[in-house]
Amino acid sequence: DAGVTQSPTHLIKTRGQQVTLRCSPKSGHDTVSWYQQALGQGPQFIFQYYEEEERQRGNFPDRFSGHQFPNYSSELNVNALLLGDSALYLCASGVSYEQYFGPGTRLTVT
């Protein structure tokens, strides 16, 4: 049974560009959450998707958007990248409060 998978592993982008990160949840999970983790900080909640709808959102600007597909996989899109968007982006899936994290995508904005 595959756990949570994410792609790509690493990504380098330039300021102003757009990026799409992908996540497949653990088998049997229908809820996907995205977190941003800056260096030396704990993960910060971006948003959560359930039944292809954004169920709740953290304190992130509209430049951060997402999507969930019928197979429960999800995408995180970030527009107009800023240097401060450089971080590890984590996807988590789970049932109730038990969340399983993917390996993350390391995004570097130059």
Place this chain on the structure above:
Amino acid sequence: GQNIDQPTEMTATEGAIVQINCTYQTSGFNGLFWYQQHAGEAPTFLSYNVLDGLEEKGRFSSFLSRSKGYSYLLLKELQMKDSASYLCAVPSDTDKLIFGTGTRLQVFP
């Protein structure tokens, strides 16, 4: 609102015992998680406490006091591979996790 505090860094010696504390303030309580995170990797689940008391799981134990808004993670017989960040997290009422900044533990020989 919700707030979580934990020390930024700790050091310990191989074979020793270390206690990592976490205090929290939440509107409502749905349990407390501890995660381990090695550098550049995803957090991995260590424990989930919802009732007061100590839960032991091998070399790792986690304690919770709901009345004090306090938890700790106890690591025994420290090994070099235990060098990692330890994240304390509480779930909100809608499944999202609120994390502390994490405690970076360095184990020395």
